[in-house]
Amino acid sequence: MTDLSSEAGRDRSAVGVVTVAPILLALLATDAAIAGGGAGGAPPLPRRGALPAAAAVVPGVLLHGSGHFAGGDRPTAWRLLRVEGLGLGLMLAGVGGLALTGASQRTVEPFIWTAAAGGGLFASSWAADLYGVLAPPGGTGDPQRVLPGLEARFGTRYVSDPTLAGDALVGLALDLRSGRWRFSPGAWAATDVGSNTRFEGELAFRFVGPRAGAGAAEAADGSFFDLVAGGIHHRYSEDMAGPLRAAFDMTTFELRADGRYDLQRTARSLAGSFVEASAGAGIGAYHYPAASTSEANTLLLARFGFGIYLGRRADRWGELRAYYDHRHDDYAGGLKMPGLGSGPLGHFGVDGRAFLTPHWGFRAEVQAGAAWVAGLALVYRYGRVAL
Amino acid sequence: MSRRATAGLIASWTALLGAGAGCVEVADARARRDARIGQAEAAGIAVQVRGGLATVYELTPATLHLWLQAPDVTLDLVTAAGAPPVEIIAGNALSDATLAALAPVAGVTVEPIAAAAAPTERRWRVTPPPGGGASTLRIAPADSAAAGPWRFAVFADVQEAIDRVQDIYRRMSQDAGIRFAVMSGDLTRNGAPEQLARFRTEMTGLAFPIYMTLGNHELGVRDDLFHDYFGRGNFSFVYRNVQFTLLDTASATLAPVVYDWLGGWLIEGIDRVHFVFAHIPPLDPIGTRNGAFASRLEANKLLSLLASGHVDTTFYGHVHSYYAYSNAGIPAYITGGGGAIPEQLDGIGRHYLTVDVDPAAQTSQVAIVRVD
Numbered sequence: 001m002t003d004l005s006s007e008a009g010r011d012r013s014a015v016g017v018v019t020v021a022p023i024l025l026a027l028l029a030t031d032a033a034i035a036g037g038g039a040g041g042a043p044p045l046p047r048r049g050a051l052p053a054a055a056a057v058v059p060g061v062l063l064h065g066s067g068h069f070a071g072g073d074r075p076t077a078w079r080l081l082r083v084e085g086l087g088l089g090l091m092l093a094g095v096g097g098l099a100l101t102g103a104s105q106r107t108v109e110p111f112i113w114t115a116a117a118g119g120g121l122f123a124s125s126w127a128a129d130l131y132g133v134l135a136p137p138g139g140t141g142d143p144q145r146v147l148p149g150l151e152a153r154f155g156t157r158y159v160s161d162p163t164l165a166g167d168a169l170v171g172l173a174l175d176l177r178s179g180r181w182r183f184s185p186g187a188w189a190a191t192d193v194g195s196n197t198r199f200e201g202e203l204a205f206r207f208v209g210p211r212a213g214a215g216a217a218e219a220a221d222g223s224f225f226d227l228v229a230g231g232i233h234h235r236y237s238e239d240m241a242g243p244l245r246a247a248f249d250m251t252t253f254e255l256r257a258d259g260r261y262d263l264q265r266t267a268r269s270l271a272g273s274f275v276e277a278s279a280g281a282g283i284g285a286y287h288y289p290a291a292s293t294s295e296a297n298t299l300l301l302a303r304f305g306f307g308i309y310l311g312r313r314a315d316r317w318g319e320l321r322a323y324y325d326h327r328h329d330d331y332a333g334g335l336k337m338p339g340l341g342s343g344p345l346g347h348f349g350v351d352g353r354a355f356l357t358p359h360w361g362f363r364a365e366v367q368a369g370a371a372w373v374a375g376l377a378l379v380y381r382y383g384r385v386a387l
Numbered sequence: 388m389s390r391r392a393t394a395g396l397i398a399s400w401t402a403l404l405g406a407g408a409g410c411v412e413v414a415d416a417r418a419r420r421d422a423r424i425g426q427a428e429a430a431g432i433a434v435q436v437r438g439g440l441a442t443v444y445e446l447t448p449a450t451l452h453l454w455l456q457a458p459d460v461t462l463d464l465v466t467a468a469g470a471p472p473v474e475i476i477a478g479n480a481l482s483d484a485t486l487a488a489l490a491p492v493a494g495v496t497v498e499p500i501a502a503a504a505a506p507t508e509r510r511w512r513v514t515p516p517p518g519g520g521a522s523t524l525r526i527a528p529a530d531s532a533a534a535g536p537w538r539f540a541v542f543a544d545v546q547e548a549i550d551r552v553q554d555i556y557r558r559m560s561q562d563a564g565i566r567f568a569v570m571s572g573d574l575t576r577n578g579a580p581e582q583l584a585r586f587r588t589e590m591t592g593l594a595f596p597i598y599m600t601l602g603n604h605e606l607g608v609r610d611d612l613f614h615d616y617f618g619r620g621n622f623s624f625v626y627r628n629v630q631f632t633l634l635d636t637a638s639a640t641l642a643p644v645v646y647d648w649l650g651g652w653l654i655e656g657i658d659r660v661h662f663v664f665a666h667i668p669p670l671d672p673i674g675t676r677n678g679a680f681a682s683r684l685e686a687n688k689l690l691s692l693l694a695s696g697h698v699d700t701t702f703y704g705h706v707h708s709y710y711a712y713s714n715a716g717i718p719a720y721i722t723g724g725g726g727a728i729p730e731q732l733d734g735i736g737r738h739y740l741t742v743d744v745d746p747a748a749q750t751s752q753v754a755i756v757r758v759d
Contacts, residue, residue: 102707102730105673112675162412162643163685196684236684241650243657244695248687248715281675286687290695291716297683298674333682336413336640338610340577340603343639343667343681370640370682371411 045137045269046071052133064125067133068269076132076267083125090118112300113279116326120304124275127306127322132269139272141309141317143222143262147212148383151175153363155377157188159196159331161370165238166196169331171377173200177212180205182226188331195237198331202230209260218386221262222274222309230254230282232329249287252329256280256301276321278303284329302326302346310354314385318354318361325349325367333370353379413610417601417635418642420611421619431467436460441477442618452476454617456598457624457631458567459527461489468519472512474500479596480509481528481567489523491516497524505591533627534747538564540756541722542739543571543666543704546604548726549585555725555739556592558758565741566626567595571704572602572637572666573727579608583616598624600633602666602704604727610637621645623652628746630656632698636665639681641689653696660746661698668703668721672712678705690715700751702740709735709755720753 046052046068056067065080094115101107157169173186182204190196209224211217230253237247258278263270282299307321326346328334335345347369355361359380367373425436427443434446436453440460445452451464451473458481464473475486486509488495494517500510515522530537540559545552559565575582583605590597601613601620613620620635621642632652634641641649653661669686671679680686693701694715701714707723708730723730724738736759744751 099728101732102728103676103678104731104733105676106732108673108676160411161682161685162415163640163646163682164688234684236688238688240692240695241647242654244650244653244692246688246692246695248691250683250687284674286670286715288687288691288694288715290691293713293716295713295715297670297672300675300677328677328679328681329683331684333684334639334677334680336411336638336681338410338413338606338638340607342413342603342637343679344677370680370685 044073046073046076046133048133048137056130056133060129061126064122064129067129068267071133073132073267073269076269077129079266080125080129083121087118087121087123087125090114091122092118094118109281109300112326113302116279116302116304116324117277119324120275120277123324124304124306128263128270128273128275131273131306131308132267135269135272135308139264139270139309141272141311141319142387143210143219143274143309144314144317144385144387145210145218145221146216146384146386147177147210148381148385149177149212150380150382151177152380153186153377155363155375157331157365157373157375160372160374161331161333164196164236164371165194166190166192166236168192169196173377177383179211179213179216180207182206182212194239195235197235199233200230201232202228204228204258212383214384216384221264222260223262223265224258224260226258228254228256228258228280230256234329245290247289250284250329251287252282252284252299254280254282254299254301273306273308274321276303276305276307276323282329299329300326310352312387314387315355315358317385317387318352320350320352322350323348331371332367332373335368336370349373355379355381358385412642413638414635414640414642415644417611417614417620417637418644420614421621421635422644424614424619425462431470432473433465434462436462438624439619439622440624442614442616444478448473450474450476452478454478455480455526455596456618456622458484458596458626459525459531459624461523461525464513464515464522464524466515466519466522469517470515470519472514475511475513475524477509477526478505479507479590479598480526481596482506482509482594483528483530484509484526485529486511486513486524486526488513489525491522494518495522495524506594507590507596531626535627536743536745536748537566537627538562538741538743540565540568540739540741541571541664541702541720542568542725543602544573544707544723544727545575545586545725546573546727547576548737549575549582549589551726551737552586552589553592555737555758556589558756559739560592560594562741562756565595568593568597568739569631569633569662569664569702570597570599570725571633571664571702571722572600573604573704573723573725574599574602574613575604577607578605578610578612580612580615583612587616598631598633600635600664600666601637603637603639606637621648623648623655625656625659628659629744630659630661632656632661632663634663634665636667636669636680639667639679640685646689646692649692650696653692653698657697660744660749660751661696662742662744662751663693663698663701665701665703667705668701668714668719670714671706672710672719672721673706676706687715690717693717699749700742700753706730708733709738711753718753722755724758
């Protein structure tokens with residue numbers, strides 16, 4: 001662990017104000033309600049063992065915090081249960097609002113964001129309970145407190161989508177960071193039949209959280225809050241029967257807020273884990289050569305995730321996260337399900353990256369939506385890194 | 388890191404992924420079922436409905452009971468030598484439809500039977516050739532290939548409002564010009580057999596047939612029950628030189644094989660006025676809501692394909708309101724006004740659309756008819 005500098009301490013306070021507001025509010029509210037509890041009260045670490053682990057599954061899948069309760073960390077247990085309750089409440093409010101308004105175009109966005117935030121709190125509180133009783137004391141790893149100036153990824157993706165051509169992709173992506181700024185261009189292209197090419201670019205400004213550069217101060221932890229402007233251009237073409245052809249391109253601009261909150265701030269047992277949330281919107285121009293026309297459409301962005309840091313050395317470090325992403329316009333798209341519910345939901349995914357040397361590592365991902373996506377990339381990083 | 392922690396987290400995330408992942412081939416079984424619609428065989432008799440444009444309720448040596456999904460249906464009947472007359476019952480038929488033997492021209496006798504359970508039920512007694520073999524029969528109205536303008540209606544999303552659907556049918560029945568209606572899915576609350584049967588019973592309140600595809604609300608019990616009652620979810624037919632194509636988008640996607648079928652239908656209708664109907668629209672005009680396909684890549688693939696096939700107009704349901712917009716340059720209408728929980732704050736209540744089409748001029752005009 002790195003000692004906190006005074007700047008890092010200020011940084012930590014700033015993060016506490018702006019990061020992932022619903023989650024923070026939920027956690028703070030529960031702290032105040034529990035006598036003797038809260039992060040400042042330094043509750044004991046829960047006991048490890050079969051009983052807390054089993055309790056985190058049953059009844060923990062329904063009563064989040066059961067693992068901590070069985071392990072003796074009752075303040076954290078109650079906090080997780082309250083977060084679960086808040087998550088359920090937000091989900092009900094969001095879904096109920098959608099039902100009551102018939103998904104009215106005038107009110108749909110806040111209800112979807114509310115439901116997504118509720119889903120994130122609900123899922124994260126269970127994941128945190130599991131993590132807290134399964135992870136070793138001190139957690140599974142530490143966050144990066146200074147980020148590398150360059151991270152380059154070169155890899156391949158396989159997209160199993162029975163309705164689209166171009167399932168084998170190769171891609172290159174960069175994260176170029178300087179201080180609070182990040183520029184991330186990337187491209188994916190199909191290697192087999194047809195064209196299924198995607199160009200992506202993001203420009204992000206970090207209000208709080210780990211930064212890059214030789215002179216960057218070490219952040220308190222991995223928590224951050226970014227404002228991101230992004231652009232995507234996706235081209236697709238496929239020859240069909242006779243004179244028919246499926247061909248289009250989509251150009252989308254989006255604006256969103258991304259946040260991460262390290263859970264060591266709420267309980268010692270959760271050190272090494274984090275939650276993420278993101279919200280925003282996009283507008284796209286969809287062009288159809290067959291009709292010589294372009295049409296506008298909008299996109300709601302919402303994402304939440306839970307993750308863990310792996311390792312305490314910069315040259316043996318990684319992170320792993322599971323997430324829900326409301327996007328419908330990428331290779332994975334939204335969920336298709338048996339029964340009534342296909343369409344509105346986005347996709348789920350797991351991704352992780354691990355560095356095996358000071359510079360080299362790999363990234364792996366799996367996404368499940370309208371398509372299954374599996375990817376593996378070689379990662380190179382350059383610049384100062386500190387944990 | 389602790390192996391226990393890793394295993395636990397991977398297990399929980401796998402469960403999360405698995406729970407959410409569902410299946411990317413959710414519509415394939417229904418498409419396979421489509422391909423079998425209209426085929427049946429019994430002792431000494433077999434039938435095949437061309438294009439799967441009718442489902443076979445019952446086939447015995449003496450009875451063939453069909454439910455039509457098009458105004459003009461051709462079927463091939465194979466009988467044994469000395470087979471008895473077959474009573475052919477056609478449900479969901481135009482009230483002026485007649486049955487004629489296309490082949491063999493001689494040797495098959497057709498006799499209309501007056502008794503019918505509904506205005507859209509037609510019955511005939513068909514005596515097959517004494518020597519048996521194949522007969523080709525056609526059920527069609529006299530105006531099946533007529534020129535000139537005509538009208539049909541479009542609606543969707545009745546669901547739990549089945550008790551009030553007669554309001555819509557009464558309003559439609561006041562319009563003597565409507566030849567038939569097309570429904571873009573969500574007949575029922577969750578697709579239970581009794582709900583499907585109820586919808587079919589309520590149709591007897593109309594003097595004209597309804598051709599329909601299914602919506603996501605038909606998938607709540609078993610995803611191919613719709614086929615037992617009404618036939619295919621994906622099909623195409625021609626009436627008065629206008630091509631009608633209905634697509635099963637109830638799972639926010641098209642089954643891959645349907646793209647092959649659709650290619651054929653688009654080529655067949657490329658020089659005609661061509662209307663396409665589906666329940667879930669490829670793109671929601673309110674994109675942030677995404678009452679639409681699960682994948683925008685697939686949505687745009689489908690729309691670009693329809694544009695390259697010169698489709699004239701698309702009609703959808705799913706969103707319980709009325710929208711007129713453009714998708715891939717094709718005029719598009721969402722008409723989810725069958726009575727299901729309405730979209731609020733839009734000023735649109737129950738409604739249906741009428742479409743006046745002039746195939747010779749290759750023009751059409753769409754109007755909204757408010758029921759409330």
